[in-house]
Amino acid sequence: MKIAIASGKGGTGKTTLAVNLAASAPMPICLLDCDVEEPNAHLFIQTERIQRYPEGVFVPVIDTDRCTLCGKCETICRFSALVIIGKRLLAYPEMCHACLGCMRICPEEAISPGERILGDVVSATFGTHQLIWGEMRVGEAMSPPLIEAVQRMAPDDRSLLLDAPPGTSCPMIAAIRDCDFVVLVTEPTPFGLHDLSLAVETARHLKIPCGIVVNRAEKGNTQIQDYASREKIPLLLEIPFKRSYAESYSRGEKLIDTDPALKKAFTGLWEIILKRGQEIRRAS
Amino acid sequence: MKVLVSSQGQTLDAALDPRFGRAACFLLVDTESLEYSVVENFQNLNLPQGAGIQAGKTAAATGAAAVLTGHCGPKAFDVLQAAGIEVVVGASGRVIDAVQHYKNGKLETAMAPDVEGHWV
Numbered sequence: 001m002k003i004a005i006a007s008g009k010g011g012t013g014k015t016t017l018a019v020n021l022a023a024s025a026p027m028p029i030c031l032l033d034c035d036v037e038e039p040n041a042h043l044f045i046q047t048e049r050i051q052r053y054p055e056g057v058f059v060p061v062i063d064t065d066r067c068t069l070c071g072k073c074e075t076i077c078r079f080s081a082l083v084i085i086g087k088r089l090l091a092y093p094e095m096c097h098a099c100l101g102c103m104r105i106c107p108e109e110a111i112s113p114g115e116r117i118l119g120d121v122v123s124a125t126f127g128t129h130q131l132i133w134g135e136m137r138v139g140e141a142m143s144p145p146l147i148e149a150v151q152r153m154a155p156d157d158r159s160l161l162l163d164a165p166p167g168t169s170c171p172m173i174a175a176i177r178d179c180d181f182v183v184l185v186t187e188p189t190p191f192g193l194h195d196l197s198l199a200v201e202t203a204r205h206l207k208i209p210c211g212i213v214v215n216r217a218e219k220g221n222t223q224i225q226d227y228a229s230r231e232k233i234p235l236l237l238e239i240p241f242k243r244s245y246a247e248s249y250s251r252g253e254k255l256i257d258t259d260p261a262l263k264k265a266f267t268g269l270w271e272i273i274l275k276r277g278q279e280i281r282r283a284s
Numbered sequence: 285m286k287v288l289v290s291s292q293g294q295t296l297d298a299a300l301d302p303r304f305g306r307a308a309c310f311l312l313v314d315t316e317s318l319e320y321s322v323v324e325n326f327q328n329l330n331l332p333q334g335a336g337i338q339a340g341k342t343a344a345a346t347g348a349a350a351v352l353t354g355h356c357g358p359k360a361f362d363v364l365q366a367a368g369i370e371v372v373v374g375a376s377g378r379v380i381d382a383v384q385h386y387k388n389g390k391l392e393t394a395m396a397p398d399v400e401g402h403w404v
Contacts, residue, residue, distance in 0.1 A: 080334030085344050085366040092359060095334050 008195025010166035036134030066110035073102035302354025305335030336360030
Protein backbone atom coordinates (compact mmCIF):
# COMPACT_ATOMS: atom_id res chain seq x y z
CA MET A 1 0.00 0.00 0.00
CA LYS A 2 1.18 3.49 -0.81
CA ILE A 3 -0.03 6.24 1.52
CA ALA A 4 0.68 9.93 0.95
CA ILE A 5 0.76 12.58 3.63
CA ALA A 6 -0.05 15.88 2.01
CA SER A 7 -1.52 19.29 2.75
CA GLY A 8 -2.44 22.35 0.82
CA LYS A 9 -0.83 24.76 3.23
CA GLY A 10 2.82 24.44 4.20
CA GLY A 11 3.83 24.06 7.83
CA THR A 12 0.73 22.20 8.97
CA GLY A 13 2.66 19.15 10.18
CA LYS A 14 3.14 16.76 7.24
CA THR A 15 6.62 15.73 8.30
CA THR A 16 5.68 15.54 11.98
CA LEU A 17 2.85 13.18 11.07
CA ALA A 18 4.96 11.20 8.58
CA VAL A 19 7.85 10.65 10.99
CA ASN A 20 5.63 9.67 13.93
CA LEU A 21 3.43 7.46 11.80
CA ALA A 22 6.50 5.74 10.32
CA ALA A 23 7.94 5.10 13.78
CA SER A 24 4.59 3.65 14.91
CA ALA A 25 4.25 1.28 11.94
CA PRO A 26 3.30 -2.28 12.92
CA MET A 27 5.43 -3.71 10.09
CA PRO A 28 8.63 -2.69 8.27
CA ILE A 29 7.81 0.20 5.93
CA CYS A 30 9.62 2.65 3.71
CA LEU A 31 9.21 6.38 4.32
CA LEU A 32 9.71 8.51 1.19
CA ASP A 33 10.41 12.19 1.87
CA CYS A 34 9.33 13.70 -1.44
CA ASP A 35 9.64 17.31 -0.32
CA VAL A 36 12.91 17.43 -2.25
CA GLU A 37 13.20 21.22 -2.02
CA GLU A 38 13.48 21.02 1.75
CA PRO A 39 13.55 17.41 2.96
CA ASN A 40 13.53 17.31 6.74
CA ALA A 41 12.18 13.91 7.81
CA HIS A 42 15.77 12.70 8.29
CA LEU A 43 16.32 15.39 10.94
CA PHE A 44 13.91 13.56 13.25
CA ILE A 45 15.19 10.06 12.54
CA GLN A 46 18.43 8.33 13.58
CA THR A 47 19.47 6.93 10.22
CA GLU A 48 22.07 4.31 9.36
CA ARG A 49 23.69 3.01 6.19
CA ILE A 50 23.25 6.24 4.25
CA GLN A 51 23.80 5.93 0.51
CA ARG A 52 23.67 8.74 -2.04
CA TYR A 53 22.82 8.45 -5.73
CA PRO A 54 23.14 11.48 -8.02
CA GLU A 55 20.13 11.93 -10.28
CA GLY A 56 20.03 13.72 -13.61
CA VAL A 57 17.51 14.47 -16.33
CA PHE A 58 17.66 14.62 -20.12
CA VAL A 59 18.64 17.85 -21.82
CA PRO A 60 19.20 18.28 -25.56
CA VAL A 61 22.75 18.52 -26.92
CA ILE A 62 22.92 19.95 -30.44
CA ASP A 63 25.30 18.85 -33.17
CA THR A 64 25.54 22.11 -35.13
CA ASP A 65 27.20 20.34 -38.07
CA ARG A 66 24.17 18.13 -38.58
CA CYS A 67 21.49 20.76 -37.76
CA THR A 68 19.81 22.19 -40.87
CA LEU A 69 17.78 24.76 -38.88
CA CYS A 70 14.53 23.12 -40.04
CA GLY A 71 12.83 24.30 -36.85
CA LYS A 72 10.96 21.09 -35.99
CA CYS A 73 12.53 20.89 -32.53
CA GLU A 74 11.69 24.51 -31.85
CA THR A 75 8.05 23.95 -32.80
CA ILE A 76 7.60 20.84 -30.66
CA CYS A 77 9.19 22.37 -27.54
CA ARG A 78 6.50 23.94 -25.34
CA PHE A 79 9.06 25.49 -23.02
CA SER A 80 11.30 27.50 -25.37
CA ALA A 81 14.30 25.32 -24.55
CA LEU A 82 15.29 25.41 -28.23
CA VAL A 83 15.10 28.60 -30.28
CA ILE A 84 16.34 29.40 -33.75
CA ILE A 85 17.68 32.93 -34.11
CA GLY A 86 19.05 33.81 -37.51
CA LYS A 87 21.40 30.99 -38.45
CA ARG A 88 21.79 29.58 -34.96
CA LEU A 89 19.86 27.07 -32.86
CA LEU A 90 20.13 28.21 -29.24
CA ALA A 91 19.55 25.74 -26.38
CA TYR A 92 18.31 26.72 -22.92
CA PRO A 93 18.71 23.46 -20.98
CA GLU A 94 17.27 24.98 -17.78
CA MET A 95 13.92 25.42 -19.58
CA CYS A 96 13.83 21.77 -20.72
CA HIS A 97 11.14 19.50 -19.21
CA ALA A 98 12.82 16.37 -20.62
CA CYS A 99 10.01 15.19 -22.91
CA LEU A 100 12.63 14.07 -25.50
CA GLY A 101 10.34 15.41 -28.25
CA CYS A 102 13.12 17.41 -29.91
CA MET A 103 15.43 14.40 -30.13
CA ARG A 104 12.70 12.17 -31.56
CA ILE A 105 11.44 14.66 -34.14
CA CYS A 106 14.83 15.77 -35.46
CA PRO A 107 15.16 14.31 -38.99
CA GLU A 108 18.94 14.83 -39.00
CA GLU A 109 19.72 13.09 -35.68
CA ALA A 110 21.37 16.33 -34.67
CA ILE A 111 20.13 16.15 -31.08
CA SER A 112 21.66 13.73 -28.60
CA PRO A 113 20.88 13.20 -24.91
CA GLY A 114 22.84 15.23 -22.37
CA GLU A 115 22.25 15.45 -18.65
CA ARG A 116 21.39 18.15 -16.17
CA ILE A 117 22.04 17.19 -12.54
CA LEU A 118 18.86 17.51 -10.46
CA GLY A 119 20.27 16.51 -7.09
CA ASP A 120 20.69 13.35 -5.03
CA VAL A 121 18.42 10.53 -3.99
CA VAL A 122 19.48 9.40 -0.52
CA SER A 123 18.64 6.04 1.02
CA ALA A 124 19.05 5.04 4.66
CA THR A 125 17.64 2.65 7.26
CA PHE A 126 16.17 3.23 10.71
CA GLY A 127 15.34 0.18 12.77
CA THR A 128 13.54 -2.24 10.48
CA HIS A 129 12.33 0.65 8.32
CA GLN A 130 13.83 2.40 5.34
CA LEU A 131 13.96 6.14 4.62
CA ILE A 132 14.52 7.55 1.13
CA TRP A 133 14.64 11.25 0.41
CA GLY A 134 15.62 13.62 -2.39
CA GLU A 135 17.90 16.63 -2.12
CA MET A 136 17.45 19.03 -5.01
CA ARG A 137 20.51 20.85 -6.34
CA VAL A 138 20.59 24.51 -5.27
CA GLY A 139 19.53 26.57 -8.30
CA GLU A 140 17.45 23.80 -9.88
CA ALA A 141 13.84 24.88 -10.45
CA MET A 142 12.14 21.65 -11.48
CA SER A 143 11.39 19.16 -8.70
CA PRO A 144 8.97 16.58 -10.22
CA PRO A 145 11.67 14.46 -11.96
CA LEU A 146 13.58 14.13 -8.66
CA ILE A 147 10.35 13.34 -6.79
CA GLU A 148 9.74 10.56 -9.32
CA ALA A 149 13.32 9.31 -8.86
CA VAL A 150 12.79 9.04 -5.08
CA GLN A 151 9.73 6.87 -5.74
CA ARG A 152 11.57 4.68 -8.27
CA MET A 153 14.13 3.85 -5.56
CA ALA A 154 11.38 2.54 -3.23
CA PRO A 155 11.30 -1.22 -2.51
CA ASP A 156 8.25 -3.04 -3.89
CA ASP A 157 7.90 -5.54 -1.05
CA ARG A 158 6.63 -3.22 1.68
CA SER A 159 4.13 -0.46 2.33
CA LEU A 160 5.23 3.04 1.45
CA LEU A 161 4.55 6.18 3.45
CA LEU A 162 5.14 9.27 1.37
CA ASP A 163 5.74 12.76 2.77
CA ALA A 164 4.53 15.07 -0.04
CA PRO A 165 5.65 18.63 -0.77
CA PRO A 166 3.15 21.35 0.19
CA GLY A 167 0.75 23.01 -2.21
CA THR A 168 -1.36 21.50 -4.97
CA SER A 169 0.85 22.13 -8.01
CA CYS A 170 3.11 19.84 -10.08
CA PRO A 171 5.45 18.71 -7.25
CA MET A 172 2.56 17.67 -4.98
CA ILE A 173 0.79 15.88 -7.83
CA ALA A 174 4.02 14.08 -8.84
CA ALA A 175 4.20 12.81 -5.26
CA ILE A 176 0.61 11.67 -4.66
CA ARG A 177 -0.71 10.53 -8.01
CA ASP A 178 0.14 6.82 -7.65
CA CYS A 179 -0.96 6.62 -4.03
CA ASP A 180 -3.81 4.49 -2.71
CA PHE A 181 -4.77 6.89 0.05
CA VAL A 182 -3.96 10.48 0.98
CA VAL A 183 -3.84 11.75 4.54
CA LEU A 184 -4.39 15.52 4.44
CA VAL A 185 -2.90 17.37 7.39
CA THR A 186 -4.30 20.77 8.24
CA GLU A 187 -4.57 23.30 11.03
CA PRO A 188 -7.78 24.96 12.27
CA THR A 189 -7.22 28.38 10.70
CA PRO A 190 -9.02 30.04 7.76
CA PHE A 191 -5.85 29.66 5.68
CA GLY A 192 -5.51 26.00 6.70
CA LEU A 193 -9.12 25.33 5.76
CA HIS A 194 -8.86 27.14 2.43
CA ASP A 195 -5.77 25.22 1.32
CA LEU A 196 -7.20 21.96 2.67
CA SER A 197 -10.19 22.42 0.36
CA LEU A 198 -7.79 22.87 -2.59
CA ALA A 199 -5.96 19.67 -1.61
CA VAL A 200 -9.26 17.79 -1.31
CA GLU A 201 -10.24 18.95 -4.80
CA THR A 202 -6.86 17.77 -6.10
CA ALA A 203 -7.21 14.32 -4.48
CA ARG A 204 -10.76 13.98 -5.84
CA HIS A 205 -9.62 14.95 -9.31
CA LEU A 206 -6.95 12.23 -9.12
CA LYS A 207 -9.59 9.82 -7.73
CA ILE A 208 -7.57 9.08 -4.59
CA PRO A 209 -9.55 8.56 -1.37
CA CYS A 210 -8.51 10.89 1.43
CA GLY A 211 -8.89 11.50 5.15
CA ILE A 212 -8.11 14.49 7.34
CA VAL A 213 -5.78 14.94 10.30
CA VAL A 214 -6.19 18.16 12.29
CA ASN A 215 -2.92 19.34 13.81
CA ARG A 216 -2.75 22.00 16.55
CA ALA A 217 -6.40 21.24 17.29
CA GLU A 218 -8.09 23.47 19.88
CA LYS A 219 -11.26 22.94 21.88
CA GLY A 220 -14.18 24.96 20.53
CA ASN A 221 -12.58 25.49 17.12
CA THR A 222 -14.48 23.14 14.84
CA GLN A 223 -14.10 24.73 11.40
CA ILE A 224 -12.17 21.74 10.03
CA GLN A 225 -14.50 19.19 11.64
CA ASP A 226 -17.51 21.06 10.18
CA TYR A 227 -15.90 21.06 6.74
CA ALA A 228 -15.06 17.34 6.98
CA SER A 229 -18.62 16.37 7.88
CA ARG A 230 -20.03 18.66 5.19
CA GLU A 231 -17.78 17.07 2.57
CA LYS A 232 -18.18 13.56 4.03
CA ILE A 233 -14.43 13.09 4.46
CA PRO A 234 -13.31 10.90 7.38
CA LEU A 235 -11.60 12.74 10.22
CA LEU A 236 -8.73 10.42 11.12
CA LEU A 237 -6.96 12.08 14.02
CA GLU A 238 -6.73 15.30 16.02
CA ILE A 239 -3.35 16.29 17.43
CA PRO A 240 -3.89 18.84 20.20
CA PHE A 241 -2.12 22.21 20.28
CA LYS A 242 0.38 21.77 23.12
CA ARG A 243 3.51 23.63 24.09
CA SER A 244 5.23 20.36 25.04
CA TYR A 245 4.80 19.09 21.44
CA ALA A 246 6.40 22.24 20.03
CA GLU A 247 9.29 21.89 22.49
CA SER A 248 9.80 18.26 21.55
CA TYR A 249 9.75 19.17 17.84
CA SER A 250 12.31 21.93 18.37
CA ARG A 251 14.66 19.37 19.94
CA GLY A 252 14.27 17.13 16.87
CA GLU A 253 12.34 14.52 18.85
CA LYS A 254 9.32 12.51 17.84
CA LEU A 255 5.98 13.36 19.50
CA ILE A 256 5.30 9.71 20.28
CA ASP A 257 8.40 9.69 22.50
CA THR A 258 7.07 12.73 24.39
CA ASP A 259 3.47 11.64 24.89
CA PRO A 260 2.49 7.95 25.25
CA ALA A 261 -1.14 8.88 24.47
CA LEU A 262 -0.02 9.97 21.01
CA LYS A 263 1.83 6.69 20.45
CA LYS A 264 -1.51 4.95 20.95
CA ALA A 265 -3.25 7.43 18.65
CA PHE A 266 -0.74 6.78 15.85
CA THR A 267 -1.11 3.02 16.24
CA GLY A 268 -4.86 3.59 15.89
CA LEU A 269 -4.31 5.68 12.78
CA TRP A 270 -2.39 2.78 11.20
CA GLU A 271 -5.34 0.47 11.89
CA ILE A 272 -7.71 2.89 10.15
CA ILE A 273 -5.39 3.28 7.17
CA LEU A 274 -4.71 -0.44 6.76
CA LYS A 275 -8.42 -1.22 7.03
CA ARG A 276 -9.07 1.41 4.39
CA GLY A 277 -6.39 -0.26 2.24
CA GLN A 278 -8.18 -3.63 2.53
CA GLU A 279 -11.44 -1.98 1.44
CA ILE A 280 -9.71 -0.43 -1.57
CA ARG A 281 -8.16 -3.79 -2.52
CA ARG A 282 -11.50 -5.55 -2.20
CA ALA A 283 -13.18 -2.88 -4.33
CA SER A 284 -10.59 -3.18 -7.10
CA MET B 285 15.97 52.56 -38.77
CA LYS B 286 13.29 50.66 -36.91
CA VAL B 287 13.24 50.17 -33.14
CA LEU B 288 10.99 47.90 -31.11
CA VAL B 289 9.63 49.47 -27.92
CA SER B 290 7.89 47.54 -25.13
CA SER B 291 4.60 49.35 -24.61
CA GLN B 292 1.59 49.30 -22.32
CA GLY B 293 -0.68 50.57 -25.11
CA GLN B 294 -1.04 50.71 -28.86
CA THR B 295 -0.10 54.34 -29.60
CA LEU B 296 3.10 56.39 -29.38
CA ASP B 297 1.56 58.28 -26.44
CA ALA B 298 1.23 55.07 -24.44
CA ALA B 299 3.47 54.44 -21.44
CA LEU B 300 6.55 52.33 -22.11
CA ASP B 301 6.23 48.89 -20.49
CA PRO B 302 9.29 48.38 -18.27
CA ARG B 303 9.03 44.60 -18.79
CA PHE B 304 10.37 43.16 -22.00
CA GLY B 305 9.30 39.48 -22.03
CA ARG B 306 5.92 40.16 -20.50
CA ALA B 307 5.28 43.56 -22.11
CA ALA B 308 1.60 44.24 -22.88
CA CYS B 309 2.65 44.70 -26.53
CA PHE B 310 5.43 46.15 -28.67
CA LEU B 311 5.46 49.10 -31.03
CA LEU B 312 7.76 48.85 -34.07
CA VAL B 313 8.68 52.48 -34.69
CA ASP B 314 10.53 54.06 -37.64
CA THR B 315 12.85 56.55 -35.95
CA GLU B 316 12.74 58.97 -38.94
CA SER B 317 9.10 59.02 -40.05
CA LEU B 318 7.72 57.95 -36.62
CA GLU B 319 5.38 55.59 -38.43
CA TYR B 320 4.68 52.58 -36.32
CA SER B 321 2.93 49.25 -36.16
CA VAL B 322 1.72 47.18 -33.20
CA VAL B 323 3.38 43.81 -32.49
CA GLU B 324 1.30 41.58 -30.21
CA ASN B 325 2.78 39.75 -27.22
CA PHE B 326 -0.34 37.83 -26.13
CA GLN B 327 1.25 34.40 -26.05
CA ASN B 328 4.07 35.52 -23.79
CA LEU B 329 1.80 36.99 -21.17
CA ASN B 330 0.44 33.49 -20.59
CA LEU B 331 3.70 31.52 -20.63
CA PRO B 332 4.76 30.22 -17.23
CA GLN B 333 8.41 30.52 -18.16
CA GLY B 334 10.46 31.45 -21.19
CA ALA B 335 8.64 34.71 -22.04
CA GLY B 336 11.95 36.50 -22.55
CA ILE B 337 13.13 33.91 -25.06
CA GLN B 338 9.92 34.13 -27.08
CA ALA B 339 9.86 37.94 -26.92
CA GLY B 340 13.45 37.95 -28.17
CA LYS B 341 12.38 35.76 -31.05
CA THR B 342 9.43 38.05 -31.80
CA ALA B 343 11.82 41.01 -31.81
CA ALA B 344 14.18 39.22 -34.21
CA ALA B 345 11.30 38.49 -36.59
CA THR B 346 10.37 42.20 -36.85
CA GLY B 347 13.78 43.14 -38.23
CA ALA B 348 14.20 45.85 -35.60
CA ALA B 349 17.74 47.17 -35.17
CA ALA B 350 17.25 47.95 -31.49
CA VAL B 351 14.95 47.12 -28.59
CA LEU B 352 14.03 49.93 -26.17
CA THR B 353 12.70 48.70 -22.86
CA GLY B 354 12.90 49.12 -19.09
CA HIS B 355 14.63 45.92 -18.08
CA CYS B 356 16.03 42.89 -19.84
CA GLY B 357 16.75 39.50 -18.24
CA PRO B 358 19.56 37.08 -19.12
CA LYS B 359 17.74 34.82 -21.61
CA ALA B 360 16.06 37.64 -23.53
CA PHE B 361 19.40 39.45 -23.64
CA ASP B 362 21.10 36.33 -24.96
CA VAL B 363 18.52 35.86 -27.74
CA LEU B 364 18.65 39.56 -28.73
CA GLN B 365 22.46 39.41 -28.84
CA ALA B 366 22.33 36.30 -31.02
CA ALA B 367 19.93 38.12 -33.34
CA GLY B 368 22.32 41.08 -33.52
CA ILE B 369 19.78 43.48 -32.00
CA GLU B 370 20.98 46.37 -29.89
CA VAL B 371 19.49 46.25 -26.38
CA VAL B 372 18.65 49.52 -24.64
CA VAL B 373 17.41 49.32 -21.05
CA GLY B 374 16.43 52.02 -18.57
CA ALA B 375 13.94 53.65 -20.95
CA SER B 376 10.80 55.09 -19.33
CA GLY B 377 7.97 57.57 -19.86
CA ARG B 378 5.96 57.43 -23.07
CA VAL B 379 6.97 55.35 -26.06
CA ILE B 380 7.52 58.51 -28.12
CA ASP B 381 9.84 59.92 -25.41
CA ALA B 382 11.94 56.75 -25.44
CA VAL B 383 12.27 56.92 -29.23
CA GLN B 384 13.28 60.62 -29.12
CA HIS B 385 15.77 60.05 -26.29
CA TYR B 386 17.26 57.14 -28.23
CA LYS B 387 17.61 59.31 -31.35
CA ASN B 388 19.25 62.08 -29.31
CA GLY B 389 21.75 59.62 -27.88
CA LYS B 390 20.39 59.95 -24.35
CA LEU B 391 19.99 56.19 -23.89
CA GLU B 392 22.92 53.81 -23.70
CA THR B 393 23.33 50.35 -25.16
CA ALA B 394 23.21 47.62 -22.52
CA MET B 395 26.25 45.34 -22.47
CA ALA B 396 24.67 42.79 -20.12
CA PRO B 397 21.25 41.86 -18.74
CA ASP B 398 20.24 44.29 -15.98
CA VAL B 399 17.92 42.00 -14.01
CA GLU B 400 17.82 38.35 -12.93
CA GLY B 401 15.53 35.83 -14.60
CA HIS B 402 12.11 35.32 -13.01
CA TRP B 403 11.75 31.78 -11.78
CA VAL B 404 8.35 30.94 -10.43
